[in-house]
Amino acid sequence: MSRIGKKPVTLPKGVKVTVTGSEAVVEGAKGKLSCPIPAGITLDVQADSVTLTRINDEAQNRAYHGLTRALLGNAVTGVTEGWKKELDIVGVGYKAAMDGAKLRLELGYSHPINYEAPAGIQMAVEKATHIVVSGIDRQLVGQVAADIRKFRKPEPYKGKGVMYTGEVIRRKAGKTGK
Numbered sequence: 271m272s273r274i275g276k277k278p279v280t281l282p283k284g285v286k287v288t289v290t291g292s293e294a295v296v297e298g299a300k301g302k303l304s305c306p307i308p309a310g311i312t313l314d315v316q317a318d319s320v321t322l323t324r325i326n327d328e329a330q331n332r333a334y335h336g337l338t339r340a341l342l343g344n345a346v347t348g349v350t351e352g353w354k355k356e357l358d359i360v361g362v363g364y365k366a367a368m369d370g371a372k373l374r375l376e377l378g379y380s381h382p383i384n385y386e387a388p389a390g391i392q393m394a395v396e397k398a399t400h401i402v403v404s405g406i407d408r409q410l411v412g413q414v415a416a417d418i419r420k421f422r423k424p425e426p427y428k429g430k431g432v433m434y435t436g437e438v439i440r441r442k443a444g445k446t447g448k
Contacts, residue, residue, distance in 0.1 A: 275335035278319040279343050282350050287315050287342075294320075294342060298349025301390070301406045305345045308334040313342075348406035355415035357401040361430035364422070365398040373401070377422040377432070385421075387414055400435075 281287065285298045294305045294313060307313060310331035314321045322339050324331040347353070359366055359377070367374045373393050375383040387393050391405040391414050401418065405411045415434070424431035426442040433439060 273336070275322055275324070275339045277339065278321045279339065279346055280319050281317075281346060285346055285350060287313075287320055287346075289313050289315060294345075296342070296345040296349055298346070300349050300352055303345040303348055303406060305338070305341045307338060311335060311338050344408045348408055352404055352406050353408045353411045354402060354404040355411055356435035357403070357415060357418055357432055358435050359399040359401070359432050360424070361422075361428075364430070364432075366395050366401050367398065368393070368395050373418070375418070375421060375432075378430075383421050385418060 282298075285296065288295050288297075289307070292307050292309070294307055296303050296305060308331070310325045310328065311334055312323050312325065314323065320342060322335060322342070324335045344353075359375075361378060363376065364378060365376050369384065371386065373385040373387070373395070375385065377383065387403070388410065390407060391403060391410060393414075394402045394404075396402060403411055403415045403418070405414075419432045419434070422431045424433045424437070424439045426440060427444055429439045429441060
């Protein structure tokens, strides 16, 4: 049986889970998220926890058991605390700034890059080289951070580019002369 799937999802005070057909709706202080429930998984909602069980032991249901529990746990964390990804910009002349609701990036190209985040995502530039992406949907926060990083991936020779805070870039030795 799935080790993750067996663990109940504890519900903090103020979080409400309602099951409607093939999805669970999680409501909390920061907002509302929906989590899909596959056909072979059932939810037992208590006052302070949610327990997931699978109907039979088919391979597909075993795979979905832990996944559904993890998605539900991420939704509960998102509506209570929220999710955050931090990015650092490394390189001479590379910088970021907020231009209204858009993120303006100067990453060594001939033109600046304007990035508008999807609904439900907040972006902040704490320093010219530090970006914070936050929101309640873990998948969306990670996707926005990955999109920003994709504009100038860190390169292995000088380490320049957009990288996650704490990310270690494996450096290569440059060419050497005779």
